[in-house]
Amino acid sequence: MKKSILLIAIFLSSLSTIQAQKLDIIPKPVKVEQKEGAFIIPSTVQIIVDKKIQKSSDYIKASLLKNAGINSTVTAGDTHKKNTISFLVDEKMSLPNEGYKLSVTKKGVLVKGKSVSGVLNGFQTLVQICSAKDVKKGTIPFVKIEDYPRFEWRGMMLDVSRQFFDKQTVENYIDWLAAHKMNVFHWHLTDDNGWRAEIKSMPDLTKKGAWRGPGEVLLPSYGSGNKRYGGFYTQEEIKEVVAYAQDRGISIMPEIEIPGHSRAVTAAYPEIGCVTTQETKSVQGEVKNVWCVGREENYQILDSIIREFSEMFPFEYIHVAGDEVNRANWEHCPKCKALMEKEGYTDTFQLQNYFFKRVEKIVEKYHRKTAGWNEILKGGEVNPNTLIFAWQGINYGIESAKKGHSTIMIPGQYLYFDMAQSENERGHRWAAITDTKRAYSFEPIPTDDLTSDEQKLIKGVQGALWSEYLDRPTRFVEYQSYPRISALSEIGWSKKEDKNWDDFYGRLTHSHLQRLANLGIAFRDFPPTAIYKSGTITVTPPYEGAIVRYDTQGNEPTKESALYTKPIETRDYENYMFRTFFNEDVASPAVKVEKLPVATWSTSKIEVLNVSENISEHIDKNGIWYLTFNPKDEATSNGVIRAVSLFENDTLIQTFSDEKTLKSKLRLRFVIENYNERNTYRLDFTVENKEAKESSANVNFNCSPYLEPEVKVTSSMAENPKFPISKLEDYNIETYLRTDVPCANGDWILYTFTNPVTSSKIDVLTGIPHHPRFIVNDGYVEYSYNGIDFEKGDIFDYGNASIYPKKPVKAVRIMITGTNNEPLMAGQDLRINP
Secondary structure: OHHHHHHHHHHHHHHHHHHHOOOOOOOOOOEEEEEEEEEEOOOOEEEEEOHHHHHHHHHHHHHHHHHHOOOEEEEEOOOOOOOEEEEEEOOOOOOOOOOEEEEEEOOEEEEEEOOHHHHHHHHHHHHHHHOOOOOOOOEEEEEEEEEOOOOOEEEEEEEOOOOOOOHHHHHHHHHHHHOOOOOEEEEEOEEOOEEOEOOOOOOHHHHOOOEEOOOOOEOOOOOOOOOOEEOOEOHHHHHHHHHHHHOOOOEEEEEEEEOOOOHHHHHHOHHHEOOOOOOOEOOOOOEOOOEOOOOOHHHHHHHHHHHHHHHHOOOOEEEEEOOOOOOHHHHHOHHHHHHHHHHOOOOHHHHHHHHHHHHHHHHHHOOOEEEEEHHHHOOOOOOOOOEEEEOOOHHHHHHHHHOOOOEEEOOHHHHEOOEOOOOOOOOEOOOOOOOHHHHHOOOOOOOOOOOHHHHOOEEEEEEEEOOOOOOOOOOHHHHHHOOHHHHHHHHHHOOHHHOOHHHHHHHHHHHHHHHHHHOOOOOEOOOOEEEEEOOEEEEEOOOOOOEEEEEOOOOOOOOOOEEOOOOEEOOOHHHOEEEEEOOOOOEOOOEEOEEOOOEEEEEOOOEEEEEEEEOHHHOOOOEEEEEEEEEOOHHHEOOEEEEEEEEEOOEEEEEEOOOEEHHHOOEEEEEEOOOOOOOOEEEEEEEEEOOOOOEEEEEEEEEOOOEOOOEEEEEOOOEEOOEOHHHHHOOOOOOOEEEOOOOOOOOEEEEEEEEEEOOOEEEEEEOOOOOOOOOOOOEEEEEEOOOOOEEEEEEOEOOEEEEOOOOOEEEEEEEEOOOOOOOOOEEOOOEEEO
């Protein structure tokens, strides 16, 4: 009996040892078997590399040294030997093409791949094992792994047109993709704001079209300012990058943006565009950015461009775009109208289809296949071999597969990493607020909408990083990419049934964030949660061991700020900001203190809920308070809200009787003027769930940190009726002014208060809220104490300026001293501090 107990104890002990030594592999392998013990790496270990992957030898050796501390000598061979680390190709393995087997025993390490890319995938897993937090340096745990990808296409796109990234940055980006077993780098080389690939038959594409600024054919844009900005890659540099990627198991697919998004082309060679008297704008506000479909010479030009691309890029696909084409140009172009009449076309989508059929033939001429965005399916059939990238939404991927096309899922709502990661961070918002968890939740195959044969046409998944707002802060391209690409890698590689957010987050935060840091990536760390209740702020770090710092003056914490160690007692919680710090280069966004919800509900039934909550403990001062209804997620935003009333000592303060949907992001304004701590406050409202769908939300009630005095706004600039000047009077940070024209020297916007306002600081913001499009580049703000005489304040810095008045202010005025080189200008509400 004692012997049995002893054996059980030994077994449990060894089991805990195995479990404690987490490998934290991302993406998660198909099958992992861990055993007790570890291979002790010799001080200078011999690495055996199959002759088929000899081109990758230097990369393998350098990466093992940098990321795992393994010093090695490399020899070519096809046989595994004792005490070596071997990387061999075995084409007879019964695994998919990119699959591999990794075995670590006391004899050494053997990585066998079905192909060269399979071996490289196994190599990346080995590097991750050696760099796992629980693995002792100089050892590799005994393990057997059998692994292969779920999808054959696992891609990531980087836009280098709006912002230009040099060759070294691109190669770094490729290294990071390879470390995550991604296999396609989609290089977006041309767009309205810069042509980045040398074309020897058309030198002005880079001599002129790669540059913007004063005196250039392209105007400044996306933060490039009043200076010459741009760059391009020579054909020799491109070939070097292609070879660099191949050594790491990455194929590069180039993209040529046609027929739209081509302002860089038409600025360098105006004859390529349509000749019209009607100047129409694209969705981004660009003019003259479309190839003329009716100009026969353009197809000869495209032939030469595609020929040179095919010589630089050996990959089987060339992406020819086709998205967001401003077809209105063709409606006014004599050559395009003549072609429509000749072909008997009734709409311009047919003209677009004509263009792409001709382009497909050119691409085929150079032994390549065509890829394009989902819009190219409009107007008629395209070649069955054309690969479709479904970016506008999942339904477009479904449409593509049903039409028989191989399809890559790249929906902006989940996998566009130019999207902001939270409400208060820089980035686009048109598709969604997309943090790492949301990205990870994406499932590429809509099984309920496709037959089993149609599902097979979903060839893979891809992310995209458009670069409009990557100009600042420094290394923002890395912040927007990771760890969201870590999540993307698991979507593309791991089995659907193995995907689990909590498990992934554990592997990510336990070991993988440190791996990202070791790779030199300035990633976005996860923010803490700070909750205020009954005079105390309590902070929860995002994961074990996370370092959280805070500021007490409403500023973004720095690495010199106070370290959070215990709950903070204060009544001035609004002034506190908290932030996670990983290292010198890596931090989370700063977050404000949250208050607990004043009410909540959750139902999946058709029913009416009458909610009445005593919210006295949540109210602690006079001021302007905002009530918001926040669904738990998109799936729970069902139902309507009405009859929202706030009572003070059972006396009605204000009521809102209109019915609003939960989806509408309802935000209601209340004014509390007679607060004292003996008052009682009650919130009443009605929720009606009209369908048997989940309705679930938190109700939050927060005091505004700003003053909201009555104001009248006027301007010299014509307004856009959909975004009128009156939007600057409502103190809603989500609404804003758009003019109908660019701003120019001498333009102004005047804010006049009904009564003078006492304020310590007034912030004047231009551009769209949360991301700097249509900002004031050149100008200053001024202010008046009497409404007549003005004093000059700050000049605008990247669209923003501030004033610090010494007396009550009657008026604030934006004075513009130069164009912003954009189609229009946008302005926001003043932020008036007490």
